[in-house]
Amino acid sequence: MEYLLQLKNVSKTFGEVAALRNVNFEVGRNEIVGLLGDNGAGKSTLVKIITGYHQPDAGGEIYWKGERVPRLTVHKARALGIEVVYQERALADQQSLWRNIFMGRELRNSWGVLKVDEMRRATEKLMRTEMHFTSSAVTAESTVATFSGGERQGVAITRALHFQAELIILDEPTMGLSLTETQKCLDFVTGIKAAGKSAIFIDHNILHVYPVVDRLVIVDRGTVAGQYMEQDITLDDLIERLKHLARTGTLENSVPAGK
């Protein structure tokens, strides 16, 4: 089977610290993968390698639709269709909504002159169709500092979805959200599946991750400790195994990585 994304033997060391060690990780087409693991397990590093922010150490390989990507950069990852909703939302608070939506890929002509009106119009359209902003006080020129947590998440998600993503990475998307906002966010993940796209869903809360994913990958101390198909394991069993992992450092009866 050809994967949408495949990481082979990826390691990443920062100075003396090995954040990832020989990780093999893949995402299938139209698959939602849940990434679980403790703080510092390597989830964020893994995400930043997939988004081109960090380069893996020598020996690690990244494949997109079966083809090797020799040097994945942020721009390359985006061009391929990899989008991220970052934990900290990656917004610029004092800038207007439209500048945030188009951050890092501003519409411009070949001289670099911005197509400001085009970006404003596109943002206004997204506000009605995607973000469902109802307050008339909010315009494309509003600064995002005035937005609520849910609205900010809406901006980050809309931004990821707007640019024809094939793989959407959600890094702790429910953090700091209210119950209704969290439900909206989970609906959004289900929507990705329905739209035929793939996603990597990272969250501390197993109760959020479990119901919306196809496969669960557990990361521990820089390695993939194991993975389960969602239908093969009950939520209670999963929680028990994670507790066991925390105590002993190994998962019981886990499906070997890569199968």
Next chain:
Amino acid sequence: MSTAAEPKLVSPAAQSGGIARLLRKYALQIAVVLVLLALLAFFIWRSPQTFLSYDIYNSLMSTTPFFALMAIPLTLVIIAKEIDLSFGSIMAWGMAAFDVVFVTTQSVWLGFIACLVAGLFAGLLNGLIVVRLGIPSLVATIGTSFLWRGVVMVVTNGQGMGMTPVRSTLLYPLLVGRIGGVVPAQFVWTIIIAVIVWFFLNRHLFGAHVYLTGDNVDSARLMGVDVERTKTLTFVIVGLVAAFAGFIVSEEVLFFWPTLGDGYLLNTLASVFLGGTSVFGGTGTIFGTFFASFIIALINPGIVAAGWTAYWTQLIYGLIIVVSVSLQALLRRRLA
């Protein structure tokens, strides 16, 4: 994004209170212009014989550019959440390059080009030290400030240079002539540079990245903004314009003093901060800096004409920096 015809969006806010919103959006710019006008009115009232004659405005238009020129690109650096304190020394360093090249080649134009290239190089060095080595720009540019001043002193042996040879070239009327016998050319250059920098800041990819870098450098980096290149470029532009300003000052007074640029630090920084550019990065306007530099320029003759001693000027400039930076901090806390 679909390309289907979209129903025209009618923003309710645009229909009711559009003017109120414009006022709110441009509050800072409007305030700066009002302060300038109020100050002018006050000085005219206190000293009509000075402030109702053309002389004072001629003098303002010819000397304000000395620091306003640098305040404009410095606004970019401060929006990007960095600082440059070396522009005064770069002014002299550019002129030292002119000095050497002119003496060797006897060509004013080659000297002028050498001056600009020297400024550009000094800006690039600032950028590289800050970006590649990760040295805080405050420290890095204090260092390069002493460095370039030292180079100037060594190269010139502390001796100045007459600038009369430039008078016979086109550069003189072009840079410091009086247009129509009335308007100093350097004032027009200040407007031209303000418009160019405004355009790049507000309508170009570079400016968009300057704002994003200063606002939230981590977000900008995650979203693929080349923050290193953006920051470096802001320093390069300051260096280039500082050398240009140094040439204009030397032309206007027809002499290059190796101490050129000393004493511009305070009024240049005061112009940027008074103009509403935040020391916390991410916000600021060229419009504000431009008008604020004329407020700063007006204070000195105003104080003298009002019958106070010029000793007050420095106190007031310092006060302006402290108050405008403190106001920004308070405003920021209220928004957070």
